[in-house]
Structure formats: structure tokens, C-alpha cells
Amino acid sequence: AQSVSQHNHHVILSEAASLELGCNYSYGGTVNLFWYVQYPGQHLQLLLKYFSGDPLVKGIKGFEAEFIKSKFSFNLRKPSVQWSDTAEYFCAVIHGSSNTGKLIFGQGTTLQVKP
């Protein structure tokens, strides 16, 4: 079955530390890739997405992600985290390029940033 794996379930960092959250998917064909964030008490929000082109994608709030096709990976990075980045982060993939709306989500990573 197609799946998305997020390696870190709970990450604790101090402010200004660098962040990298791992994401791997199992499908080898065309994919659309996403990172969503869910701040405490809020709805899922899109951080960034990759459809095609430059594999280094920049999103909101200083986040970026790199698509490495050979590794089936789409890791999320931020050079310096802030307390306000405390949230749950979800990697998601849609296989193919159709309008299925059928995102497959990873289990999520809870990020706690200590002030």
C-alpha cells in the first residue's frame, strides 16, 4: 500500500536551532508533495508544495523542503526555529497528477520549541 513515513514523531528544539523533519513516500511515479502545519487549536494550513521543477521549494514562514526523487524523500527544513513554530507538521503526497484530492498523510511530527 502507498504510504508516507515521517521519521520523527516528537522533536524538541531550543529557539534559533535548525530544524529538519524527515519524510519518505513509497510511490515511484509522478507525485505532488506537501507539508501542512497544524498550530495548536487551529486548522491544517499549507506550508509548501512541490509539483514539478526546482526540487528546492520555499514556503511560508521561512520553511523550505527538498524533493530528492532517488531517495523518495521530501524533507522539511528551517535554519532557525522560533517559539511560534511549535505545532504539528504533516507530510502528504498525492500520486499522479489527477484531481483526486486524495492526499496520503504521514503520521505527523510534533515540534516543541523551547523559548
Next chain:
Amino acid sequence: DAGVTQSPTHLIKTRGQQVTLRCSPKSGHDTVSWYQQALGQGPQFIFQYYEEEERQRGNFPDRFSGHQFPNYSSELNVNALLLGDSALYLCASSLWGASGANVLTFGAGSRLTVL
């Protein structure tokens, strides 16, 4: 403001009952997808509606059904509730056929507790 509105925000039901959840998509969107998010898990795709028809379905039993209305709003119905149906139910909207059609806007969700 998510742009996608869901109701009710919270509800409690007992086993065997039926529940209806409602969703209004973001203005300008015509496609609605429903997801189930169990505690500590990533969202799981239930189904997608476009032009009042179910277009895609995830691995959920027939107890889960839906409907889309001419104004693009949608309902999710769950019959014969089980304890395991306790979850946050998310509605997401998008624009069919547009560039980036797989970019979903999520609502805040309806939290269902089955006792």
C-alpha cells in the same frame, strides 16, 4: 479564517446512532474532500465530491456516505456508529481542474466522540 466552515464543531453520540456533518467550501471552490483524523494520526481520505457525485473513495466502509449540493456544500453521514469512529472529521475544498487542483484548503473540523 480557514474559508472552509464546518458544523458542528463538537458532538457526542452513542454507539449505533447516526451522525451528519456539514461543510461549506471556500468561496470559489467546487470540490469537497472529507478526511478522518484519529488522535495522534495523520488525516485519512474518506471521499471526494465534485458535481454532486462521489469521484474518489478511500478505504472506508459503506457506513460512511456523503452528498454534495448544487451550492457545492457537502454532508458526511456515518451510520451505525462504532467507538472507533471517534475522531476529528476534516473537510477540505479545492477547485477542480485548475492548476494546483490538489491544493486543499482545510476546515477546522468536527470532533465526534462516540460513547
